[in-house]
Amino acid sequence: MKNIVIFGAPGAGKGTQSDKMIEKYGFGHISTGDVLRNEIKNGTALGKTAKGYIDNGQLIPDELMVDILAHVYDSFGSHHKGVIFDGFPRTTPQAEALKKMLHERGHKIAAMIELAVPEEELMARLINRGKESGRSDDNEETIKKRLNVYHTQTAPLIDWYKKEGVHHHVEGLGTVEEIFARIASEIDQLSE
Numbered sequence: 001m002k003n004i005v006i007f008g009a010p011g012a013g014k015g016t017q018s019d020k021m022i023e024k025y026g027f028g029h030i031s032t033g034d035v036l037r038n039e040i041k042n043g044t045a046l047g048k049t050a051k052g053y054i055d056n057g058q059l060i061p062d063e064l065m066v067d068i069l070a071h072v073y074d075s076f077g078s079h080h081k082g083v084i085f086d087g088f089p090r091t092t093p094q095a096e097a098l099k100k101m102l103h104e105r106g107h108k109i110a111a112m113i114e115l116a117v118p119e120e121e122l123m124a125r126l127i128n129r130g131k132e133s134g135r136s137d138d139n140e141e142t143i144k145k146r147l148n149v150y151h152t153q154t155a156p157l158i159d160w161y162k163k164e165g166v167h168h169h170v171e172g173l174g175t176v177e178e179i180f181a182r183i184a185s186e187i188d189q190l191s192e
């Protein structure tokens with residue numbers, strides 16, 4: 001079982017590369033962003049609470065996120081090939097909570113794959129994604145806030161996962177295929 005955290009700033013390509021990993025390895029995928037956006041679209045109570053935070057470029061409270069996460073994780077059963085965590089954890093307390101949730105099930109994170117992409121490229125990709133997908137948080141104002149939240153709250157997780165001994169650095173510039181080849185080479189070197 002290869003549970004993987006795909007990590008990086010907004011626009012780093014986590015969603016894009018997750019699709020490739022799912023296709024090649026048959027992993028399950030938990031994108032907290034997608035789960036939340038679905039709740040918002042369906043107008044659920046959770047969705048309404050979440051929307052306030054998202055539109056303001058803020059993170060959703062941890063207890064709420066971990067409950068959602070555990071629910072989706074368990075839906076893959078206890079003998080899956082691995083699950084990709086995309087967009088979670090974003091803070092140290094969330095990483096601790098994820099570790100605990102997996103530990104309770106006798107599971108763990110096999111690898112944290114960090115997609116490293118320069119800031120100018122992130123901005124360009126996100127502004128373009130906003131135009132094409134109409135994601136309400138992909139406007140210049142909110143992107144700046146999200147990148148700031150990433151640098152202050154999320155980037156410290158790189159050191160946290162280094163200490164856990166599972167951090168893998170991958171250059172996130174290049175074509176989708178080039179980057180995926182780098183990721184696959186890291187995954188193929190993990191023990192089963």
Ligand SMILES: Nc1ncnc2c1ncn2[C@@H]1O[C@H](COP(=O)(O)OP(=O)(O)O)[C@@H](O)[C@H]1O
Nearest residue numbers: 009010011012013014015016125129174175176
């Ligand atoms: N290697 C790449 N080169 C150029 N653009 C990319 C690349 N990978 C992803 N993108 C584009 O960048 C934007 C952000 O990618 P996405 O996968 O949604 O990132 P994340 O999930 O990390 O926020 C999307 O519009 C996507 O199509």
Ligand SMILES: [Mg+2]
Nearest residue numbers: 014015033087
């Ligand atoms: Mg994404």
